[in-house]
Amino acid sequence: MCKTLVVLKVKSNCITYAPPTSSSFPSLKFLDVKVDYPEDDSVEKLFTCCPVLEDLSIDATIRDALILSFKVSAPELKRLRMTFFSDMIVGKDFLYDISINAPKLENLDIKHDNLSVYLFENLNSLVKGRVDLYYHYGQYWDDEVSERATVLREAFSNVKCLSISAHFVEEGCLPAFDHLTELKLVLYDCYHWDLLTELLEKSPNLESLVIEHKKDEECVKNYDETESYSKDVLYSENRWSTPPICLISHLKTITVRGFEGYPHVKKVAKYLLNNGKVLTKMTVYNDELYKELMLERGSRSCWVELV
Missing domain, CATH: 3.80.10 (Leucine-rich repeat, LRR (right-handed beta-alpha superhelix))
Structure with a gap:
């Protein structure tokens, strides 16, 4: 009382x-x-x-x-x-x-x-x-889920800062994030790059992007890594023939951490760096990835940092 x-x-x-x-x-x-x-x-x-x-x-x-x-x-x-x-x-x-x-x-x-x-x-x-x-979820995903x-996603459609760490996020039914300026996306061993593609397409005013990888044993059990990675990177590359608006006009900082030096990670990082016309800084946490990006630039004022 x-x-x-x-x-x-x-x-x-x-x-x-x-x-x-x-x-x-x-x-x-x-x-x-x-x-x-x-x-x-x-x-x-x-x-x-x-x-x-x-x-x-x-x-x-x-x-x-x-x-x-x-x-x-x-x-x-x-x-x-x-x-x-x-x-x-x-x-x-x-x-x-x-x-x-x-x-x-x-x-x-x-x-x-x-x-x-x-x-x-x-x-x-x-x-x-x-x-x-x-x-x-694995095989439990259905229309009800x-x-x-x-x-849940629509509840966050008007936020300025968003962090997503979830297996449930599926490409194809995301709302528009017109006010979003800061995004953190945590991807697991069964991640899909087409999700990142759609998030960038639907966040025209995005200024800061963090992409982080976390291990998940359940993903390893249910997915073939090589096939999933190759398929998703190829799909994203086809969709990204025209870069998302945020890459051309707003995105200034990108951080990539937790990933190994897989070819598909390098492809995505290179694409972001080459097409980020107003980028000022990309931070990576992998020495091999850092070396791959040293000669890539879409913005003259951008520099790559290894942490």
Whole structure:
């Protein structure tokens, strides 16, 4: 019932909360909750008693349910981070049902192990987004999953800064990112270069690009690396006969890290460097790739840095 508390951090293996009828924390602006196996809507009841809440972080491990319904409705909320992980065997039929209504939300950070059902309302103030979905769907991808992915992607269509680290992102149904100026794309061992192609095509005002590679054993199990890489690079090269607008007029910095010196990585890096007419700097983290790029330039003012 504290009336002056501004910051509250809670870490527990169990949270049960029955709020009073009046506001419990009228001054609380920062709430950080880490909980294992939340019961029913106990966590939801906790933060709904905070009328001036501006920063909410939820880190939860879920079990004993195939569907978790979770609602966030906060009129003053500016930053929301949600990390949900299930200790069950994640499969096609497991999902979270998440609803967010936050008209002043500026920063949304989602890290989930499964692509779930999302309902977004009043996200007109959103300027920065991060999506990390770390479950690999493989053969489970279908029309229903595709629809969920589309809803999630469209929620970030007006942001200026976006980070995507997910297997769920498929080429062909991305929205236009007309306001996007900073993009970070994390690709896995089963990555598709045509996704990068479409992101560049739909981000005409992009100024900063980071491409990062992470290893994923599930990808290695389900994909033939050589065939996938060759196919995707060839497809992207065919589509890139005309460079995306952002490469010609806006893109100034590019960072490529985490990749080995594969031929397909060199091809993509060379293409970006040769066609980046206003590039000022490309940073790479691979010595072999750095040597390949030393003689490539589309912009006289651009320089390549090895880190």
